[in-house]
Amino acid sequence: MKFTLSWLKEHLETDATLDEICARLTEIGLEVEDVDDKAAFKPFVIAKVLSAEKHPQADRLKVLMVDTGSGAPVQVVCGAPNARAGLVGAFAAPGTYVPGIEVTLAVGNIRGVESRGMMCSEKELQISENHDGIIDLPEDAPVGQSYAAYAHLDDPVIEINLTPNRPDCTSVHGIARDLAASGLGTLKTRSAPSFAIDGETPVKLTLDLDDPRLCPGFALRLVRGVKNGPSPRWMQQRLTAIGLRPINALVDITNYMTFDQGRPIHVFDAAKIQGNLTVRRAREGETVLALDQREYKLGPNNVVISDEEGIESIGGIMGGEHSGCDDNTVDVLIESALWDPMNIAKSGRSLGIITDARYRFERGVDPEYMVPGLERTTELVLELCGGTAARAEVVGYRGYEPEIVDFPYSEVKRLTGLEVSNEESNTILTRLGFTVTGSGQRVSVAVPSWRPDVDGKADLVEEIMRIHGVDNIKPAPLESHAAVNGRILTTLQIRTRVAKRALAARGMLEAVTWSFIPEGQAKLFGGGSPGLKLANPIAAEMSDMRPSLLPGLLTAAQRNADKGYADVAIFEVSGTYENDRPEGQRRVAGGIRRGTASLAGAGRMWSNVAKGGGKPVDVFDAKADALAVIEACGLPMGNIQIEQGGPEWYHPGRSGTIKMGPKIVLGYFGEFHPLTLETLDVSGALCGFEVYLDAMAEPKKKATRTKPALDLSPFQAVKRDFAFVVDRTVEAGAIVKAATGADRKLITGVNVFDIFEGASVGEGKKSVAIEVQIQPVDRTLTDEDFEALTQKVVASVTKFTGGVLRS
Numbered sequence: 001m002k003f004t005l006s007w008l009k010e011h012l013e014t015d016a017t018l019d020e021i022c023a024r025l026t027e028i029g030l031e032v033e034d035v036d037d038k039a040a041f042k043p044f045v046i047a048k049v050l051s052a053e054k055h056p057q058a059d060r061l062k063v064l065m066v067d068t069g070s071g072a073p074v075q076v077v078c079g080a081p082n083a084r085a086g087l088v089g090a091f092a093a094p095g096t097y098v099p100g101i102e103v104t105l106a107v108g109n110i111r112g113v114e115s116r117g118m119m120c121s122e123k124e125l126q127i128s129e130n131h132d133g134i135i136d137l138p139e140d141a142p143v144g145q146s147y148a149a150y151a152h153l154d155d156p157v158i159e160i161n162l163t164p165n166r167p168d169c170t171s172v173h174g175i176a177r178d179l180a181a182s183g184l185g186t187l188k189t190r191s192a193p194s195f196a197i198d199g200e201t202p203v204k205l206t207l208d209l210d211d212p213r214l215c216p217g218f219a220l221r222l223v224r225g226v227k228n229g230p231s232p233r234w235m236q237q238r239l240t241a242i243g244l245r246p247i248n249a250l251v252d253i254t255n256y257m258t259f260d261q262g263r264p265i266h267v268f269d270a271a272k273i274q275g276n277l278t279v280r281r282a283r284e285g286e287t288v289l290a291l292d293q294r295e296y297k298l299g300p301n302n303v304v305i306s307d308e309e310g311i312e313s314i315g316g317i318m319g320g321e322h323s324g325c326d327d328n329t330v331d332v333l334i335e336s337a338l339w340d341p342m343n344i345a346k347s348g349r350s351l352g353i354i355t356d357a358r359y360r361f362e363r364g365v366d367p368e369y370m371v372p373g374l375e376r377t378t379e380l381v382l383e384l385c386g387g388t389a390a391r392a393e394v395v396g397y398r399g400y401e402p403e404i405v406d407f408p409y410s411e412v413k414r415l416t417g418l419e420v421s422n423e424e425s426n427t428i429l430t431r432l433g434f435t436v437t438g439s440g441q442r443v444s445v446a447v448p449s450w451r452p453d454v455d456g457k458a459d460l461v462e463e464i465m466r467i468h469g470v471d472n473i474k475p476a477p478l479e480s481h482a483a484v485n486g487r488i489l490t491t492l493q494i495r496t497r498v499a500k501r502a503l504a505a506r507g508m509l510e511a512v513t514w515s516f517i518p519e520g521q522a523k524l525f526g527g528g529s530p531g532l533k534l535a536n537p538i539a540a541e542m543s544d545m546r547p548s549l550l551p552g553l554l555t556a557a558q559r560n561a562d563k564g565y566a567d568v569a570i571f572e573v574s575g576t577y578e579n580d581r582p583e584g585q586r587r588v589a590g591g592i593r594r595g596t597a598s599l600a601g602a603g604r605m606w607s608n609v610a611k612g613g614g615k616p617v618d619v620f621d622a623k624a625d626a627l628a629v630i631e632a633c634g635l636p637m638g639n640i641q642i643e644q645g646g647p648e649w650y651h652p653g654r655s656g657t658i659k660m661g662p663k664i665v666l667g668y669f670g671e672f673h674p675l676t677l678e679t680l681d682v683s684g685a686l687c688g689f690e691v692y693l694d695a696m697a698e699p700k701k702k703a704t705r706t707k708p709a710l711d712l713s714p715f716q717a718v719k720r721d722f723a724f725v726v727d728r729t730v731e732a733g734a735i736v737k738a739a740t741g742a743d744r745k746l747i748t749g750v751n752v753f754d755i756f757e758g759a760s761v762g763e764g765k766k767s768v769a770i771e772v773q774i775q776p777v778d779r780t781l782t783d784e785d786f787e788a789l790t791q792k793v794v795a796s797v798t799k800f801t802g803g804v805l806r807s
Helices: 005-009 018-027 172-181 233-241 249-260 341-351 356-361 367-385 410-416 422-431 457-468 491-505 519-524 550-562 606-611 619-632 674-680 732-740 783-801
Strands: 002-004 031-036 045-054 062-067 074-078 088-092 108-110 113-115 157-161 197-200 205-208 217-224 266-269 277-281 287-289 295-297 303-306 311-314 332-338 388-391 393-395 404-408 435-437 442-446 569-577 585-594 640-644 650-660 664-672 686-692 718-727 747-756 765-774
Touching: 002 005, 002 233, 005 018, 005 157, 005 172, 018 031, 018 157, 018 172, 074 113, 172 249, 172 422, 205 217, 205 393, 217 367, 233 249, 249 266, 249 356, 249 367, 266 311, 287 311, 332 367, 341 356, 367 388, 404 410, 404 457, 410 457, 422 435, 422 457, 491 569, 491 585, 491 619, 519 550, 519 674, 550 569, 550 585, 550 674, 550 686, 585 619, 619 640, 619 650, 619 664, 619 686, 640 732, 664 674, 718 732, 718 783, 732 747, 732 765, 732 783, 765 783
Parallel strands: 197 388, 205 277
Antiparallel strands: 002 157, 031 157, 045 062, 045 088, 062 074, 108 113, 217 332, 217 388, 217 393, 266 332, 277 303, 287 295, 303 311, 404 442, 435 442, 569 585, 585 686, 640 650, 650 664, 664 686, 718 765, 747 765
16 A cells, blocks of 8 residues: 555644654554655756757757756757757756666767756656656746755655555555554544535436345446546646556546545446446356456356446446546546455456455445545546536445444453553544443443454454554563473374475475365366365366375476476375365375485486486385385384275375274375376376375373383394295285284294295295294293294294295
8 A cells, every 4th residue: 555645644634754654654553565755856956948059960959058056057968849948847967867767867978969967858757658848847946946846756655564454544544544543643534525416317226136245335426517638736646656547537536536535436438328227247258348458258256337238347346448438528427336345356356357446345445435435536526527416326325333342441451461541442442433332341342334354352452452552562471380391282293294304304305286276186086076166266277175185296296397307206294185174184294206216316327226226216115205204203113004006096006005903094105097197197107105194093191201221132033034825916914914923922023025926836826935033032942932933923824814834
């Protein structure tokens, strides 16, 4: 939100300096983002042309002798057609930066004649687009004085960074009201507009809406016999200063009202309106050519203003080109309406239109100023363009019912720690426009119409706090506790952190991908339900909440490959969505590897080959990553079970499911199904995994954090090898589990070290060799003990897998 200092002081009676005003704005929550003190215009001075002679080497140039008020005349070469002796204009000396042409002047030589400065045009000083000649001032303009001060170009521009909950400060008047409430001056009050009424507005308006909230009120007035042309200089300067381009008086008045009073106004050329106006929903496929010269395709979610021939305006967002006002406008219809903030926000976003009107309507405008705003606009139109005003047509508005907040003064102390007296709290709220009734420690507060953001007692505390002064809150240390504080982070937060560290330690880079993905990708990975479809997506291809991290990671890897980075290992720890309920949001650690980006090293380098790297990634790389996450989260790895196969987006023969017990699924890993990659338009050697961090059970609480004493057996550990012939369909994990269960007291570990298939072991069979680690606990084992244990291992494997000891 931008405004000039003089504009602010038109609403605020104050002697405060620019610095004091800026400091106070920030103190009361209206953070000053930038201040342009117009120092760039200070070097320009008023100068008089003493003589103008023809340039000896150029027909269109003149050599001027200019009196700048500093002594001897200055020679300037000028090409302006209106350059003449006696002209008084704006002069820029060498070293001056000219903003309109973005050039710093130097002493020049133009066709053999020295030029020591420049006589400026309005465009060169960014006053207007006029570049037909140099500035021509009245003869009595003070030569040698600052041109910026003379032309009021030295008016500082203040820009504040508004938060979305402060629609009342989207106007200069609202900002002045806040400053006055803080004690920095007095808010000026204008007399109510007064003008003669001549007849009725012949154009009638109908609200044809199934939901009256879409347009709670509409005011319309016809002004006949206007003469549209340029707006006055003071208005053009203010609009230009805040970045708006003056167009004509009628349009400039609407822009001025938008920033001066926070009341967006629209004007129609009455001669271009056919019949009466109707506010309705747009029909599917209707189009309108808007004032920005773009055609928009509308639908039932858009509210429009139409006449008998079609749409004339997108309500609350932008007018139509067809009924726009120009220099030929004689009769003008002035619109002041109310629109539903949510509908305006959705329509503006879906259409991709950003306007000052939308900015205000989607935050909420003052409903009580709808008609007064129309009156003030009419007054400006009559003042600047002439004409006669008809009686206003007001439809739909039922008046404002203020919200009443039950407010205990003690809330100020409770929520902020500030000691603010009841009297001061009452005064602050009253100055801000609230109506306080009652007495004692609890009062009723009526919220003014321009504060739609206030709906509870905490909001009132915020108002008192910011006006009283946030800087009055004294810093205080937190109370110390005798005992050591308990754990702050939750188990899921801790596991999120350790999962990220574990994957980063394995050479993977963290990625952040969108939570929204196309519908086709969502369905491909088990999602796409109606409950997870966005009502108002930021883009058409981001329509669904993601059911998996893998689509985003796979497409990200492909984008890297398309740019020449084929070997990619990336991960993400974030949320996925199974349904639209809170319990349907999962916390997942997922990652993918592409090309040769394995832990051993990526790329075709001899050093990688020596370590086993440089080979395309496969299912085992994904398995190792997934197990690393689980181990980092502190789960007992001995209880982990791995089953062949995974969801349909994985390759059926090169994927696995990780379980803790028969029911708890911890995650999946593997290479991807060719159809999955084809649908995503992804290619290359790829593998990936997902681990559900929220599926892991809470760790058992221990009596103490102190680690127990290290208990090592004094007896030598022994390793024995076994080879079992089993069916090819038997998983190696089943053999490991069976061998481990043979004697859990003595057997401390089982590892698979070889798998063999061939004619020697039989058709449809395979040989699985395991290494069993045996740790005696209370005595040295004898040959008989080992023989008995061997028999237990063989019996257990035979029982659970059908395997026989290979001879």
